[in-house]
Amino acid sequence: MxxxxxxxxxxxxxxxxxxxxxxxxxxxxxxxxxxxxxxxxxxxxxxxxxxRAPDHRLWCDAVALLLPTGAAIAGASAAYLWGVDLLARDAPVSVLLPRSARLRPHPRLGVTRSNLPESDLARFGGLPVTTPLRTAFDLGRQAPRDEALVAVDALLHRRVLKLPALSAYANIRRRWPGLPLLREVLALAEPLSESPMETRLRLLLLDAGLPPPVAQHDVLDARGRFVGRVDLAWPALRVAVEYDGDHHRERVHFRQDVARLNALRAAGWIVLRFTADDVLRHRTRTVRLVVAALRERTDERNARSVNHPR
Structure with missing residues (x-):
């Protein structure tokens, strides 16, 4: 016994x-x-x-005990440690192994073999992990494109790295797999994007051919007083697009949002608000609504210029 x-x-x-x-x-x-x-x-x-309440950090701690010298926690698991949660429920721990290293396969492990110089290694809470720069470089090369952009945007927003540094890092690794995708992601990256769904909404609008919106734009009234900050904006047309997550349904947030939306309307702004369902399942309708708002404001501006020529 x-x-x-x-x-x-x-x-x-x-x-x-x-x-x-x-x-x-x-x-x-x-x-x-x-x-x-x-x-x-x-x-x-x-x-x-x-x-009793297992999280991904617990599994990272467990996996780190088995990692051979020169290996590191990488990919989405490294992003998680750096403060960016991109993981599905029960996701395996992503690890990066030097090509000569050995590690027994296990369902809780996602293993990638690659060159891993010492300059790409860091320590986080005692765990070996790829640096934020290498983490973003790896995730930005992994299809699909929207998930690659989500990862890079989130790491940039977390301020654990900067876009010029990532671009320079990629430029000296031009023959690595996935570089064409990473270059496209870097051209689209927006450090001000505050959530994965905001990134997906912005990408949806860009892919539809709309002019690039301004992220996290501060709206001022006619007297120059702050009215509110909007997720995505075309300031010249006073059109804004926002993503509403679940927290907006809470009573306190709902009341604040109503007051803020009324103030934005009083300042002359059209504000369109979208949910995850709009972004993921009703993409055509979402684009159509934004296009209509931009066209409406463009027509109004053109009419004013005709009626009141300079």
Whole structure:
């Protein structure tokens, strides 16, 4: 019968190598077979309490214990550590291995082999991780294009890197796979984009041939007083487009949005608001509404210039 579980303080919250814990006399193999411990990966365990609310960081901690020298957490997992969550539920941990390194396959691992110079390696909370620059470079080369742009926009907005640095980094790696896609992404990138859905909405409008909007535009009234900030704008036409996430449905946000929208209308702005459903499932209708608003304002401006020539 397994021995009664005891929890050494250093093993209470983080994953650990079972072989090391046994060698240090902290646990026995019999204890590890008991109900207090959960096996995550070969030779990697964690206390059951740590799994009550597992997150991707826990799995990164577990995977890092098995990484060979010179390997690193990379891709969307690295972005997560740098503060950008692009992960699907139960996504495997992305790791980058030097071509000569070995790592046993596992469903919780997504392995890519590539050159990984020391200059592309960093430490985050003790974990080996690709630098923000290398992380953005890798994610920006991975199709589909909209997800690549979402990743680059989010990392730029997080201010863990800057667009000129990423462009320069790409320019000296011209023969790497995926560079044509990355160049397109860099031409479209917008560091001011505040959410993945805002990026997708902006890309939808650009792909429809609309003029590039201004991101995060401050609207002022006739007296120069601040009215509000809009996600995407064509200031000359006083047309704005916004993405409404779920938080806008909360009572406090709803009241603030109503007051803000009324103030923008009073300042002479047309404001179109779209949801995820509009961006992902009703793309043609969404574009048509924006085109109509821009055309309406263009016609008004042209009419004014005819009636009041300079």
């Amino acid at each position: 397994p021995s009664a579980a005891r929890v050494p303080p250093r093993l209470a919250f983080l994953p650990f190598r079972a072989s090391a814990a046994v060698a240090d006399g902290l646990l026995t193999r019999a204890m590890l077979r008991g109900p207090a411990w959960r096996r995550l990966l070969p030779d990697v365990y964690v206390h059951r309490d740590a799994l």
